[in-house]
Amino acid sequence: MTATPEQTEAARRGAFSSRRVFILAAIGSAVGLGNIWRFPYVAYENGGGAFILPYLIALLTAGIPFLFLDYALGHRNRGSAPLSFARLRKGTEFLGWWQVGICAIIAIYYAAIIGWSMRYMFFSVDKAWGSDPEKFFGGEFLSAADPSAGVTFDFVPGILVPLLVVWVVVIAIMALGVQKGVGATSVIFIPVLLLAFVALVVQALLLPGATEGLNALFTPNWSALKDTAVWAAAFGQIFFSLSIGFGIMITYSSYVGRRTDMTGSGLVVGFANSGFELLCGIGVFSALGFMAQASGVQVGDVASGGIGLAFIAFPAIISQAPAGGLIGVLFFASLILAGLTSLVSILEVVISAVRDKFEMSRVGATAVVALPIAVVSVLLFSTTSALTVLDIMDNFINKFGILLVAVVSMLVIAWALRALPALARHLNRYGSIPVRGWWVALISVVTPAVLALILVKELRDTAAETYGGYPDWMVAVFGWGVAAAVVVVGVLVTLVRWRPDTPLTVPEDETDPTALEVAR
Amino acid sequence: MNAPAIVMMLVAMLVLWGGLAVAIVNVSRSDRGEVAEAHRDL
Numbered sequence: 001m002t003a004t005p006e007q008t009e010a011a012r013r014g015a016f017s018s019r020r021v022f023i024l025a026a027i028g029s030a031v032g033l034g035n036i037w038r039f040p041y042v043a044y045e046n047g048g049g050a051f052i053l054p055y056l057i058a059l060l061t062a063g064i065p066f067l068f069l070d071y072a073l074g075h076r077n078r079g080s081a082p083l084s085f086a087r088l089r090k091g092t093e094f095l096g097w098w099q100v101g102i103c104a105i106i107a108i109y110y111a112a113i114i115g116w117s118m119r120y121m122f123f124s125v126d127k128a129w130g131s132d133p134e135k136f137f138g139g140e141f142l143s144a145a146d147p148s149a150g151v152t153f154d155f156v157p158g159i160l161v162p163l164l165v166v167w168v169v170v171i172a173i174m175a176l177g178v179q180k181g182v183g184a185t186s187v188i189f190i191p192v193l194l195l196a197f198v199a200l201v202v203q204a205l206l207l208p209g210a211t212e213g214l215n216a217l218f219t220p221n222w223s224a225l226k227d228t229a230v231w232a233a234a235f236g237q238i239f240f241s242l243s244i245g246f247g248i249m250i251t252y253s254s255y256v257g258r259r260t261d262m263t264g265s266g267l268v269v270g271f272a273n274s275g276f277e278l279l280c281g282i283g284v285f286s287a288l289g290f291m292a293q294a295s296g297v298q299v300g301d302v303a304s305g306g307i308g309l310a311f312i313a314f315p316a317i318i319s320q321a322p323a324g325g326l327i328g329v330l331f332f333a334s335l336i337l338a339g340l341t342s343l344v345s346i347l348e349v350v351i352s353a354v355r356d357k358f359e360m361s362r363v364g365a366t367a368v369v370a371l372p373i374a375v376v377s378v379l380l381f382s383t384t385s386a387l388t389v390l391d392i393m394d395n396f397i398n399k400f401g402i403l404l405v406a407v408v409s410m411l412v413i414a415w416a417l418r419a420l421p422a423l424a425r426h427l428n429r430y431g432s433i434p435v436r437g438w439w440v441a442l443i444s445v446v447t448p449a450v451l452a453l454i455l456v457k458e459l460r461d462t463a464a465e466t467y468g469g470y471p472d473w474m475v476a477v478f479g480w481g482v483a484a485a486v487v488v489v490g491v492l493v494t495l496v497r498w499r500p501d502t503p504l505t506v507p508e509d510e511t512d513p514t515a516l517e518v519a520r
Numbered sequence: 521m522n523a524p525a526i527v528m529m530l531v532a533m534l535v536l537w538g539g540l541a542v543a544i545v546n547v548s549r550s551d552r553g554e555v556a557e558a559h560r561d562l
Binding site: 019023048049050052056211214215217218219220261264265267268270271272274275277278282431432433 | 521522524525526527528529531532533535536537539540543544546547549550
């Protein structure tokens with residue numbers, strides 16, 4: 001029996017076995033560290049209960065429409081980010097490589113945080129941080145050098161070993177392929193993550209003072225809605241949380257069947273991600289309420305986000321709470337699971353692009369991509385300067401990498417190529433949510449305008465003072481330099497010719513007339 | 521918990537978790553006979 005073009009393509013590139021696996025993989029990518037340690041604090045800082053209004057508007061007017069755009073690009077053009085852009089119009093391929101470069105950079109430091117979480121899961125059992133978690137984190141655990149010392153190569157065994165373990169696990173997953181590696185990881189990890197976090201939330205809600213934490217999180221401050229910064233925070237949270245605009249969703253959607261309902265799937269992914277964020281808010285602020293009561297202070301005095309929440313505030317909670325060890329294991333296990341599924345998706349963007357461009361085998365591409373990234377990751381993030389480099393890279397690649405490429409690619413697709421009507425027709429062929437003029441308006445005007453405003457504000461704030469008070473040269477190299485390098489490398493890779501077996505026309509689909517549009 | 525906080529928490533739960541439930545029902549209904557094909561992965 002002759003294989004159909006779709007079967008041939010699936011055999012060549014890899015594919016998810018079903019829509020369910022695709023949805024779980026997309027949720028696994030979207031649900032990451034930011035859901036657990038960023039959303040609760042952002043919501044608390046920006047109006048508490050009132051934040052739900054801008055947050056929901058941002059989800060419906062920017063997050064989900066942008067998710068649809070990524071899905072349309074990958075699903076219609078059947079390729080990694082660079083191939084999908086090249087098939088849209090040859091000259092836009094660099095946008096895909098720019099996204100690939102961003103993913104490679106994020107993977108370098110993301111693995112380090114998962115490694116730290118791994119150590120802290122075990123620390124939770126005997127509360128190894130003692131009476132001062134802050135001193136323990138920067139001192140005994142990271143042996144953090146003063147930023148003025150620059151980049152050091154003083155390796156810290158306590159962070160080197162877990163980082164190596166993370167990379168061994170992740171490389172094994174990537175080598176297994178799209179279905180058996182990426183897909184299977186999400187199918188197993190996402191339900192386990194949900195169970196672990198629900199157990200954590202239940203445990204946190206039983207703590208004395210939990211209601212005070214929930215009061216702090218949900219009491220609405222309606223006057224905050226007059227502040228444009230609150231709306232920017234809502235759009236920023238949705239944007240960074242959904243894994244949109246930097247190649248992941250383009251890559252994943254190229255692995256699902258042509259008749260898959262992409263808009264219906266996108267709605268599930270969008271609401272699952274936000275629903276999990278709400279769960280995180282409840283769990284984290286219940287625990288912070290306990291900590292505030294135990295310390296005799298206001299919740300606002302102990303509320304924090306990011307690394308401070310995970311590795312300083314939570315250990316303090318774990319030390320004082322009844323069944324604190326269990327809370328600690330559940331919390332850090334959740335960080336590991338959420339982090340791993342996201343790291344896998346980030347690496348898949350790079351591996352998929354290299355496979356498409358150079359027609360490499362799965363294992364070969366995994367070796368060529370993941371091994372060098374792992375080496376750089378280990379060199380930079382298992383030393384005493386890890387925290388400084390991580391903070392700078394994370395800040396700059398998010399703001400002047402992800403945010404910038406998202407705005408540029410949306411403007412190019414909407415205004416230079418005028419591709420949105422064709423992409424909308426593609427989504428509508430099998431989509432259960434009709435995509436019409438409202439989507440085109442949101443993607444071509446509203447979303448890029450809001451993201452551009454956030455970008456300008458970030459640019460102004462960052463230019464006003466040296467980021468974090470770090471040495472200028474470190475900010476120049478690991479901040480601005482890295483953000484610029486991914487653009488330059490992206491343009492250079494574009495100069496390499498595609499192999500003859502990878503046509504830049506949209507793969508034949510006799511049912512899809514939009515395949516003949518745009519690329520001409 | 522104070523009443524406004526309870527109301528906002530319930531609203532957030534209803535909208536986000538309710539929205540997820542509706543989205544799952546919607547995508548289940550839109551299943552166009554897509555079978556769980558086993559693709560060979562290189």
